[in-house]
Amino acid sequence: MTKTLREVADKNKIFIGAAVNINLLDKDRDYTNLLKTEFNMVVPEKAMKWNTLQPEKDVFDFAQADRLVSFAEENKMAVRGHTLVWGARMPDWFNKLSPGEMNKSLEEHINKVAGRYKKKVHAWDVVNEALEDSGEYADSGLMKSVGSEYIEKSFRLAKKADPIARLFWNEWGADCINKRSDRFYELVKTLLLRNVPIEGVGFQMHTGLGRPKTTTTLPDIESVRENFERFAKLGLEIHITEMDVQIQEAEGLHEEKLKKEAKFYGDIVNMALHIPQFKALLLWGVNDKYSWVSTWLTHKDDAPLMFDKDNKPKLAYYAVKKALENNVKLHI
Numbered sequence: 607m608t609k610t611l612r613e614v615a616d617k618n619k620i621f622i623g624a625a626v627n628i629n630l631l632d633k634d635r636d637y638t639n640l641l642k643t644e645f646n647m648v649v650p651e652k653a654m655k656w657n658t659l660q661p662e663k664d665v666f667d668f669a670q671a672d673r674l675v676s677f678a679e680e681n682k683m684a685v686r687g688h689t690l691v692w693g694a695r696m697p698d699w700f701n702k703l704s705p706g707e708m709n710k711s712l713e714e715h716i717n718k719v720a721g722r723y724k725k726k727v728h729a730w731d732v733v734n735e736a737l738e739d740s741g742e743y744a745d746s747g748l749m750k751s752v753g754s755e756y757i758e759k760s761f762r763l764a765k766k767a768d769p770i771a772r773l774f775w776n777e778w779g780a781d782c783i784n785k786r787s788d789r790f791y792e793l794v795k796t797l798l799l800r801n802v803p804i805e806g807v808g809f810q811m812h813t814g815l816g817r818p819k820t821t822t823t824l825p826d827i828e829s830v831r832e833n834f835e836r837f838a839k840l841g842l843e844i845h846i847t848e849m850d851v852q853i854q855e856a857e858g859l860h861e862e863k864l865k866k867e868a869k870f871y872g873d874i875v876n877m878a879l880h881i882p883q884f885k886a887l888l889l890w891g892v893n894d895k896y897s898w899v900s901t902w903l904t905h906k907d908d909a910p911l912m913f914d915k916d917n918k919p920k921l922a923y924y925a926v927k928k929a930l931e932n933n934v935k936l937h938i
Contacts, residue, residue, distance in 0.1 A: 611644045611912075611923065614930040618879070621684055621728075621886035622926075623647030625848065627896055628670040631677055640917045641892050642681040647728070649686040649847070649888055650674050651898070656697055660715060663699050668722065675726050686847070686888065687727040689734035689776065690716050691760045693746035701747035708751050713763055720767035729772035729886075731808060731847070732764045733757050739779060741789030757793075758802050765803040776808035776847055782829035791833075795840060806843035809834070811874070812890065814852030814910070815866050824851075824870055831877050838883040845886040846878065850910035851922070852899055864909065864921050871912070872925030879933045887926070893917050 615622040626648050630637045641648070652658050653670035660666050678685045691712065703711060720730065736757060738744050748756055757775070764773050775794060780787035790807070797804055809830075816823040834844050851870055853863040878884040891897040895915035899908045912923040 611927050611930070612646045614927055614934065615646055617934050618930050620879075620884075620930065621647040621686075621845075621888070623649055623684075623686060623886060623888035624892045625649050625651045625688075625888065625890045626653075626674060626677075626892070627651050628653045628673055630896065631673065636917050637892055637896070640913060642677075642683065644913075645683065645892075647684040647686060647886060647888065648674060648678050649688050651890075654687050654719070655689060655692065655695065656700065656715070657695070659719060661697060663711070664714075666718065671723070675723060679726070684728040685723070685726060686845075686886070687720075687723065687730040687771070688847075689731040690719060690764055691732065691748075691756065692734040693736060693748040693756070694744050696746065696748060703751075705751040708748060709756075709759070712748075712752075712756065712760065716760060716763040717767050720764050720771065724768040725770055727768070727771050729774055729806065729845070730764055730768070731776035732760050732773050732804075734776045735778055736775070737777060737780070737786050737790060737793075739784075739786055741785040758797060758800065761797070761802050761804055772805045772843060773803055774806040774808045774843075774845065774847075775804055776810065778810040778812060778848075781809045781811050781813070781833065782825040783833050787833050791836060794837070794842070798840060804842065806845060806885075807837050808845045808847035810848040810890075811846050812848055812850055813870075814854075815856035815863060815870075816852075827873050827877055830874070831881075834878065834881050834884065838881050842883065844878070844881060844884045845888065846874070846884075847886070847888050848890040849874075849887065850890045850897060850899060852904070852908050852910050854904065854906050854908045867909070868921035868925040871922040872929050875926050875929040876932075879929060 624645050780790045851867045853867050856863045891911050893913040894909045894911050899910045
């Protein structure tokens, strides 16, 4: 009997997850069945972000987040919470607060949210996308008013609210060695020396098969390996948190693009499995039909995930599955 991706991931003691659109859980049966059959971890696309959880000051709406957590519990799936603090995407009302009010609101939000899902969320993206390409801190109302100390404060608050959950700093554009990942590494190392409870780092890996000179090009695998390994040496857990591979800018026939896409998925997983601290691969979406790449980011037809618009497994699915199966054989 052919094993599912979830079954092979379980044998590897690896999480294979997908970002979930909560509205689809009760509307698209095929989407829901695919999610619970092939994945053992879920992360909300929007349900745990500030704009959803606290659209107005002191007004909380947990309906969507509760639905996801219940779904995960019913199907014995782990939950990755995303995200407690994303400075560049805080609600408008938050950005109008004074520094003192911001600190108070930050504390109340983390206490309430992390506390509500205590023992139900496996890992939290405590801080999300705090850096720019240059390595400088990302501009935000929170950064201007409170400063970079919000990062340390957020981790300490999260650990106090839920001592069990694994706490992550999730960053984009830092997959390989570059200015952003160098600064990311130095900042995390410094925080660890201060006994800040950072237990893992998330690398988003939104990438693509680009034409020459485009921004969506695949990162160099060896550079990604070197980067992952230096964070792992700090004792940190490694998660690939939001992976998708755009193919629309690539040259060649559609089938050729799918083969290149599959090779990259397989190569990344093969590489990551050789790093003991690598514990999770999450795709930013379940299937190509509802991927944010086509529906929001580019508004162009694309195929960045492991399942196509009809929920059928693509070559990328088999490449990831083969990498996991080979890893099991190596350790028998």
